[in-house]
Amino acid sequence: MPRDDVIVALDIGTTKICTVIAEVDQNRQINIVGVGTAPSAGMRKGVVVNIDEAAGAIQRSVKKCERLSGYTIESAYVGVTGSHISGMNRRGVVAVSPNAAEITPLDVERAREAARVQAIANDREIIHVLARGYTLDGQDGVRDPVGMAGRRLEAEMHIITGGTTSIHNLVRCVNRAGLEIDDLILQPLASSEAVLSAAEKDIGIALADIGGGTTDIAVFCDGGVTYTSALVVAGNHVTNDLSLGLRAPFSAAERIKIDYGSAMSSEVDPHETLEIQTYDQEEGELISRRLVAEIIESRIQEILSLIQSEIRRAGFDGHLPAGVVLVGGTAELRDIRHLGREVLGLPVRVGVPTGAIGLTDTIMRPAFATTIGLLQWAAYHTDGVHASVPAFGEWRGVSRLKGWFREFLT
Ligand SMILES: Nc1ncnc2c1ncn2[C@@H]1O[C@H](COP(=O)(O)OP(=O)(O)OP(=O)(O)O)[C@@H](O)[C@H]1O
Numbered sequence: 001m002p003r004d005d006v007i008v009a010l011d012i013g014t015t016k017i018c019t020v021i022a023e024v025d026q027n028r029q030i031n032i033v034g035v036g037t038a039p040s041a042g043m044r045k046g047v048v049v050n051i052d053e054a055a056g057a058i059q060r061s062v063k064k065c066e067r068l069s070g071y072t073i074e075s076a077y078v079g080v081t082g083s084h085i086s087g088m089n090r091r092g093v094v095a096v097s098p099n100a101a102e103i104t105p106l107d108v109e110r111a112r113e114a115a116r117v118q119a120i121a122n123d124r125e126i127i128h129v130l131a132r133g134y135t136l137d138g139q140d141g142v143r144d145p146v147g148m149a150g151r152r153l154e155a156e157m158h159i160i161t162g163g164t165t166s167i168h169n170l171v172r173c174v175n176r177a178g179l180e181i182d183d184l185i186l187q188p189l190a191s192s193e194a195v196l197s198a199a200e201k202d203i204g205i206a207l208a209d210i211g212g213g214t215t216d217i218a219v220f221c222d223g224g225v226t227y228t229s230a231l232v233v234a235g236n237h238v239t240n241d242l243s244l245g246l247r248a249p250f251s252a253a254e255r256i257k258i259d260y261g262s263a264m265s266s267e268v269d270p271h272e273t274l275e276i277q278t279y280d281q282e283e284g285e286l287i288s289r290r291l292v293a294e295i296i297e298s299r300i301q302e303i304l305s306l307i308q309s310e311i312r313r314a315g316f317d318g319h320l321p322a323g324v325v326l327v328g329g330t331a332e333l334r335d336i337r338h339l340g341r342e343v344l345g346l347p348v349r350v351g352v353p354t355g356a357i358g359l360t361d362t363i364m365r366p367a368f369a370t371t372i373g374l375l376q377w378a379a380y381h382t383d384g385v386h387a388s389v390p391a392f393g394e395w396r397g398v399s400r401l402k403g404w405f406r407e408f409l410t
Pocket residue numbers: 012013014015016017040045046210211212213214215234235236239254257258261327328329330331332333334366367368
């Protein structure tokens with residue numbers, strides 16, 4: 001099988017690291033042939049804080065994946081997130097020669113480049129340059145201008161950049177684990193591939209990936225991404241609150257949260273008790289399940305309010321027809337969807353990844369939306385066996401792909 005038919009996704013989270021390998025056929029069917037998950041290390045709030053520890057954890061997950069699949073993994077599509085990420089909308093304008101019969105792909109690339117250069121800064125790396133739409137001689141809403149007649153072409157782009165230091169450390173740490181990077185992909189964009197439909201992206205929808213260390217947000221409308229951001233409050237804060245409130249170790253609080261937690265305390269029987277190992281007591285102590293839910297609810301409420309502020313900042317106050325899709329491990333919390341509806345006042349659903357076959361048993365869950373999405377992004381947006389990059393999608397080519405190596409590795 002040619003090398004291009006096999007893709008690897010590497011999701012380096014604050015809580016877990018997951019490597020997945022898949023074979024992709026001519027119809028872009030993704031067949032997962034190996035999965036390796038390992039607890040994360042050396043990561044904080046979505047970024048690498050200890051390269052050796054993080055590289056070790058990556059290796060553990062890669063080795064598991066290799067053992068299961070029989071493949072040797074050399075490179076991977078890697079997700080990136082953290083508060084150093086920023087997204088901006090820029091417009092690139094170019095004049096088209098009056099002698100030209102129609103807009104060519106080169107004209108489109110010039111317009112995109114004109115938008116891209118506006119995002120270049122010393123201490124920042126460009127991660128994605130995504131087309132939102134084009135305006136041709138004043139007529140907006142054009143999705144693919146190639147072949148149309150016109151003199152003045154404007155490209156509306158969403159440009160995502162990251163802090164050079166954070167990106168640099170991520171690249172080094174993946175390299176230290178023995179892998180090359182096929183491409184870096186913003187985590188919520190990857191997640192959105194796995195759980196959002198094209199129709200939802202058309203009418204307006206937000207994705208919130210509530211993980212352990214970060215809550216990543218992406219807002220889509222008219223088929224493209226219009227806003228991206230990352231908050232550094234997520235599931236670990238919920239566990240911390242429980243640990244403090246119940247005077248119990250983090251690990252005990254984490255177990256209680258996952259096994260008995262809920263985002264709606266009013267739905268929990270006030271008389272039900274749970275046993276937990278606290279710092280104070282040798283034996284387990286009885287606590288109220290309602291109290292556990294109250295502690296969780298107040299932090300989740302805060303996270304949802306922050307998501308709401310981001311949606312407002314994106315310019316969609318109270319008007320996002322398809323509402324919000326929650327993914328990430330924290331989206332697996334009982335009743336989070338109901339609290340989400342209450343706080344956001346929008347339709348809310350929990351996103352379960354679809355679109356892959358094979359060894360899917362353990363990973364077709366909200367916590368793995370990014371991992372599955374990375375595979376889908378790779379299968380859809382790369383050259384190789386797949387169809388060429390669609391005009392209304394991301395702009396990137398082989399030269400851009402190699403950029404990560406040129407810059408950091410030579
Ligand atoms: N059933 C559950 N109920 C509540 N919380 C859960 C559940 N399952 C997992 N979590 C929480 O989800 C979080 C981990 O989510 P996820 O695996 O998406 O994070 P990550 O990708 O490692 O981190 P990040 O994306 O933030 O860097 C942890 O805080 C964990 O406690």
